[in-house]
Amino acid sequence: MNPTRFHWKGLEQVAAQVLSCAGARREDAQLVAQSLVHADLRGVESHGLSRLPIYVQRIEAGLIELSLRPALIVRQGATALIDGKNQFGAVVGVAALDEAKQLARQNGIGFVGVRHSNHFGSCSYYAEQAVAEGLILLVLSNAPASMAPTGGIEPFFGTNPIAVGIPAGEEPPFLLDMATSVAARGKIALAAKQGTPIPGDWAIDADGLPTRDPTKALLGSLLPIGGAKGYGLAMFIDIFCGLLTGAAVGPGVKSLYGNWQHPQDIGHVFLCIDVQRFLPLETFRKSMDEYIRQIKSVPTACGVAEILIPGEIEQRTMTARKKDGIPLPQTVVEELTKLCSAYGTDLSQAVCTA
Missing domain, CATH: 3.30.1370.60 (Malate/L-lactate/L-sulpholactate dehydrogenase, NADPH binding domain)
Incomplete structure (x- = not known):
């Protein structure tokens, strides 16, 4: 199986099934699944379903108290x-x-x-x-x-x-x-899984020297x-x-x-x-809109198409991925396929069909 895109609701369902089969309460499994897929929808793959296998491993090791409530x-x-x-x-x-x-x-x-x-x-x-x-x-x-x-x-x-x-x-x-x-550790871990280099300003190795090798970075320190x-x-x-x-x-x-x-x-x-x-909510919303538009109206530097506010790129990514599907890295697909098989579910049910 080599799918390119997955439906977000399908991924939530698959992840929840795995967590439920691993012993989590149904409502807890659904909530955790939603939080992971949320990250993948926003394009933050370091905090998405790439984390599901380690969550399950910690359940299996008895390191998550599934029966207790906050x-x-x-x-x-x-x-x-x-x-x-x-x-x-x-x-x-x-x-x-x-x-x-x-x-x-x-x-x-x-x-x-x-x-x-x-x-x-x-x-x-x-x-x-x-x-x-x-x-x-x-x-x-x-x-x-x-x-x-x-x-x-x-x-x-x-x-x-x-x-x-x-x-x-x-x-x-x-x-x-x-x-x-500079970068989340999960991004470096994902780069190590994929065998791709990282920017030179992300981390130092165990000797304190800058490194582009994600494996050495994980043994050293982030910056x-x-x-x-x-x-x-x-x-x-x-x-x-x-x-x-x-x-x-x-x-x-x-x-x-x-x-x-x-x-x-x-x-x-x-x-x-x-x-x-402090203010009526609608008054505040209108003030925020005007404020954001003022920021976006600032003249742009050469080669810059538009000014974006924090979270806007991720929101656009989420909108697109809800429509067109979530592209998961092949290494993550392989890990999830193996995990799903071990817990009696099938990742292919989440593959986009259109």
Whole structure:
């Protein structure tokens, strides 16, 4: 089988079937599948279905607590703390998002910290949901050590992503989703699977030298965006998501890969703001539209067709892929085909037929 494109709903169904057969609750399996396919729809393959095999392997190793539910430890005023109970990161993330939205509607703002979680997919998965309800959302997460502090050569921080979603009206919403490293580690792992080189400013090898070899990069360290500025952002996120919530920090956050003894103990932060505590939502949407149009009206540099806002490329990619299908890398197709066969389902049912 050598398909080129897959229907997104079909991929959700296949991934959910695999996770259910591996022991996940049906509703949890569907949610995790949606979060993974969301990333592939946006063109962020590093956080998409390429992660499904490792999720299943960690289920098989008993490192995901499928029977437990995320638990509210404390709620006070506009703040809350959630224990993820080592569930799927996406299940924990949605529970935290729901709590943050509820607090924001009650108080104008909701600040929710999370501990004892796992890899929760793309931050944009949560920001997009809040934006759809006319809310602003800031999402932070720490991650397993893969990036050295500026001046060092040994990983200490994770890629520690940050996302911000802000609703607009007729214009696309502002949806910034970025790692604090130059590139997400998942992109380098995907390049290693495919045997393709990476840009020379993404990472250093174990000796601290720049490398274009993704395998050497995975054994070395990622580089922060903007040098010391990215390092500072990564540290701030680690403090908020780890020290503040009681989750692990720095090298204490366990790897998703190559770690078969310990839960990850990742920490997240969800900060939700109810726009209507400041302005009527429609007034804000119109102001955002005007603001975005002003930005887009700035004269462009030579060779630049148009000015785009954060998240616009991914939104266009999502629209196109929902219509024309998702092209998965052949290495990912082969892994998923093998995984589906082991769990009694068939990836070919998701192939686009038109």
